[in-house]
Amino acid sequence: xxxxxxxxxxxxxxxxxxxxxxxxxxAAAWILIPYFAAPLLVSTDEKGNKYFRTxxxxxxxxxxxxxMHYDWIVIFQKIPYYKALKFLGLSYxxxxxxxxxxxxxxxxxxxxxxxxxxxxxxxxxxYTIMAGPILRYEEFVTDFYDETxxxxxxxxxxxxxxxxxxxxxxLYVISSFMSFMSGYWxxxxxxxxxxxxxxxxxxxxxxxxxGFIYFNFVxxxxxxxxxxxxxxxxxxxxxxxxxxARSMVEFWNRHHITLSEWIRDYIYSPIIKALLSGAFKKKLxxxxxxxxxxxxxxxxxxxxxxxxxxxxxxxxxxxxxLSSVRTQxxxxxxxxxxxxxxxKRKGVIIFEHCWTLMYVAVSFSFVxxxxxxxxxxxxx
Amino acid sequence: MDTKSRLEEVFRxxxxxxxxxxxxxxxxxxxxxxxxxxxxxxxxxxxxxFGCKFSTVEVMKLKNVGEFxxxxxxxxxxx
Numbered sequence: 001x002x003x004x005x006x007x008x009x010x011x012x013x014x015x016x017x018x019x020x021x022x023x024x025x026x027a028a029a030w031i032l033i034p035y036f037a038a039p040l041l042v043s044t045d046e047k048g049n050k051y052f053r054t055x056x057x058x059x060x061x062x063x064x065x066x067x068m069h070y071d072w073i074v075i076f077q078k079i080p081y082y083k084a085l086k087f088l089g090l091s092y093x094x095x096x097x098x099x100x101x102x103x104x105x106x107x108x109x110x111x112x113x114x115x116x117x118x119x120x121x122x123x124x125x126x127y128t129i130m131a132g133p134i135l136r137y138e139e140f141v142t143d144f145y146d147e148t149x150x151x152x153x154x155x156x157x158x159x160x161x162x163x164x165x166x167x168x169x170x171l172y173v174i175s176s177f178m179s180f181m182s183g184y185w186x187x188x189x190x191x192x193x194x195x196x197x198x199x200x201x202x203x204x205x206x207x208x209x210x211g212f213i214y215f216n217f218v219x220x221x222x223x224x225x226x227x228x229x230x231x232x233x234x235x236x237x238x239x240x241x242x243x244x245a246r247s248m249v250e251f252w253n254r255h256h257i258t259l260s261e262w263i264r265d266y267i268y269s270p271i272i273k274a275l276l277s278g279a280f281k282k283k284l285x286x287x288x289x290x291x292x293x294x295x296x297x298x299x300x301x302x303x304x305x306x307x308x309x310x311x312x313x314x315x316x317x318x319x320x321x322l323s324s325v326r327t328q329x330x331x332x333x334x335x336x337x338x339x340x341x342x343x344k345r346k347g348v349i350i351f352e353h354c355w356t357l358m359y360v361a362v363s364f365s366f367v368x369x370x371x372x373x374x375x376x377x378x379x380x
Numbered sequence: 381m382d383t384k385s386r387l388e389e390v391f392r393x394x395x396x397x398x399x400x401x402x403x404x405x406x407x408x409x410x411x412x413x414x415x416x417x418x419x420x421x422x423x424x425x426x427x428x429x430f431g432c433k434f435s436t437v438e439v440m441k442l443k444n445v446g447e448f449x450x451x452x453x454x455x456x457x458x459x
Contacts, residue, residue: 106441253415265440269420276424284421292417324417336396 003144006121013126017088026067027087034060034097035119042105056101064094071306089129091302095262096123100137102266113141127228131220133238134258143234152230160226167222170215178212186369190377203361209369210361214243217256243360246343246352247327248319251360252296259299268295289324293317308366308373315363383430383449383456390429394422404446430456 018024041053065073067090069081100107100119107114122140152160185205192198218239225235242255252260272291280287300313327339334342342348365371388402395413408414414422423439426448432455442448 106438249417269439272420273424284424288417288421 003117003121006125007117010121010124010126014089014124014129017129022082022085023087026085030063030087030090030093031097031120031123034101035116038101038104039108041101042108057098060094060097064090068305070301072310089124092128092131092134093123095134096137098266099134099262103137107138110138112138113145118144125233127224127231127233127235131217132256132258133221133225133235134262135236139236149232152232157230160229163222163226163229167219167226170219170222172219175212175215175219178208178215182206182208182212182369189374202365203358205369206361206365209367210243210357210364213364213367243357244353245356246349247323247356248316248359249323249327251356252316252320263295263299267298268292271295285324285328289321292320292324296320303367306370306372308370311372312363312366315359315366319359319363383452386429387426387445387449387452390422390425394418394425402445404444404449406445407443426452432456 014027015024018027037056041049041056066076066081067086069076069083069086100122104114118141119137121144122135122137125135125140128135182205185201185208189198189201189205192201221235221238225237228235236258238257240254240257242251245251245254268291271294272287275287275291276284280290294317296317296319297310297313300309300316303309303312330342331339384402388400391400391402391411392398395411395418397413400411408419419439423434427433430452432452434451434455438451442451
């Protein structure tokens with residue numbers, strides 16, 4: 001009975017998000033096709049299978065890029081686009097559907113439940129329809145049918161409700177304030193008069209914007225995780241004090257963790273394996289840097305449709321590569337044990353915290369604000 | 381040499397530590413340097429040593445070193 005209750009609620013909420021009937025048709029195809037294609041993708045015929053798989057994923061990505069309507073992809077400007085086709089949750093559906101289709105062979109082998117109801121609940125789960133945490137299919141289904149789970153005690157219920165309420169406060173009070181402040185300072189950058197003042201104002205704006213992104217996303221995750229817990233679902237934790245990180249690599253291990261893990265498994269791993277068996281044989285470190293850069297660039301681009309997100313992706317890629325190169329260099333210089341001592345120095349701790357915070361704030365300033373437009377405006 | 385000792389050699393090389401001794405129950409939490417980046421490095425080194433290929437999903441599902449040894453044996457036909 002429980003899966004059908006979720007099915008009904010998920011469907012009802014999903015349908016409510018549609019503006020036009022066309023979006024409904026596209027969304028239905030977007031959900032149904034991967035489900036029915038998954039068994040075909042793992043059929044026994046190795047060679048035919050490989051072609052089919054390639055065609056499937058290329059088609060899926062092309063459709064995704066078209067539906068998202070990326071501003072800077074010229075070819076999409078030339079063909080007609082119907083805004084009504086886009087629907088809520090498209091980007092995150094993509095992650096879950098790739099996970100499902102990629103894992104299908106394994107899931108079948110290990111006899112994980114694969115019914116359409118479970119798949120539909122996984123993809124459209126209303127707790128996570130708008131954003132993360134990105135669960136894996138196996139994780140979702142195992143948790144959904146876990147009968148060993150202890151019933152929530154009165155204390156649990158209170159603490160989860162607290163989490164939801166505090167989540168709303170982060171979302172609607174703290175993050176709204178940060179958003180107001182960042183908007184205010186962003187508007188004042190062009191009125192600064194001289195470049196020095198402009199940079200200071202830009203940094204103030206960037207700091208508020210970074211605060212906004214953190215409280216907005218953490219608040220949202222608190223609300224959905226707490227609410228899901230009350231309905232008996234466990235969502236993985238998505239944040240672990242990200243602004244306490246001392247390097248960009250560490251930052252991405254603490255911020256939006258489920259996304260970092262997803263891109264590690266489905267973007268980074270295939271890229272580095274391809275590089276190591278191809279152009280970068282025996283050049284492990286170079287391959288690692290190259291793969292990291294490409295992974296974060298792709299992830300950055302996925303975040304939004306205008307050119308600012310390309311810059312954001314480039315900066316994130318550069319940030320993690322710089323951080324890996326630095327660690328590598330320090331390891332060579334001090335040795336493994338010496339590095340640990342080095343990391344305990346007060347000056348180093350302060351520098352690393354400041355650098356990471358600043359780098360995050362500057363790179364995040366391209367998220368949600370047209371900083372590229374601002375910069376090109378200045379140049380003109 | 382059996383799979384376990386060969387794998388141990390690979391671990392020592394990848395993590396640059398001659399004192400590592402692997403056990404079946406060992407996980408990424410037991411070796412400080414074992415993070416998502418060195419994990420991929422480890423997989424590639426194992427593939428080279430044992431002359432086999434693992435899929436992304438197979439690698440993702442490994443819960444400890446014991447399971448890794450089983451996977452290698454299955455792939456190389458030792459099991």
